[in-house]
Amino acid sequence: MCGPNCQGKPNVKQITVGGQSVGISGFDEAMACGLAHLKGSDSEQKKALMDELKKHNYVPESREAEYAAAIWAEFKPLRSKQMGWLDDSYHGIPREEIEWHPSIDYSKCSSCGACFKFCKRGVFTFGDRTEVTNPARCVVTCTGCLSSCKEGALSFPTLVDLREQLKILREKYNLGK
Numbered sequence: 001m002c003g004p005n006c007q008g009k010p011n012v013k014q015i016t017v018g019g020q021s022v023g024i025s026g027f028d029e030a031m032a033c034g035l036a037h038l039k040g041s042d043s044e045q046k047k048a049l050m051d052e053l054k055k056h057n058y059v060p061e062s063r064e065a066e067y068a069a070a071i072w073a074e075f076k077p078l079r080s081k082q083m084g085w086l087d088d089s090y091h092g093i094p095r096e097e098i099e100w101h102p103s104i105d106y107s108k109c110s111s112c113g114a115c116f117k118f119c120k121r122g123v124f125t126f127g128d129r130t131e132v133t134n135p136a137r138c139v140v141t142c143t144g145c146l147s148s149c150k151e152g153a154l155s156f157p158t159l160v161d162l163r164e165q166l167k168i169l170r171e172k173y174n175l176g177k
């Protein structure tokens, strides 16, 4: 259960699943369940979406991955809006394809949680140890949390590496120079 938002009469929305238009019952309830897990990781949000979707719809096991991808694609813009994020792409390139996020050197990290508290985008989670669990939420070119780490345990790709990546991805998506 995700809370009161998930209850009520299921509604239906047509979405594209594996290239086919499919009517999804309880669409709004599934979205509400995802939003109820905003503080969790992407995988927790994906699970919440699918758990709710499966309560209202028959999902063949062989097509589960397609349904999961489809409902996730519907959810991401809603999440971005809710969180005040711009979108899930960077100059036309899907954000998830860009390797830009902090990495933690655990030989230096004291698990103080300062980076977790600093980042408002939910890139880090703070449990037994601090981890980068949502790397694609990191704003491309942001290095804000570096200053929060007194141990010098955080690092980012270089801007040269980033430029090289973007060049390759622009070619892949025919986005010009």
Ligand code: SF4
Binding pocket: 101, 102, 118, 119, 120, 121, 123, 124, 137, 138, 139, 142, 143, 144, 145, 146
């Ligand atoms: S660089 Fe910015 S967006 Fe990325 S994790 Fe650090 S504070 Fe968050």
Ligand code: SF4
Binding pocket: 104, 108, 109, 110, 111, 112, 113, 114, 115, 116, 130, 148, 149, 150, 151, 152, 153, 154
């Ligand atoms: S701020 Fe630095 S030391 Fe503290 S949890 Fe983050 S990476 Fe580890």
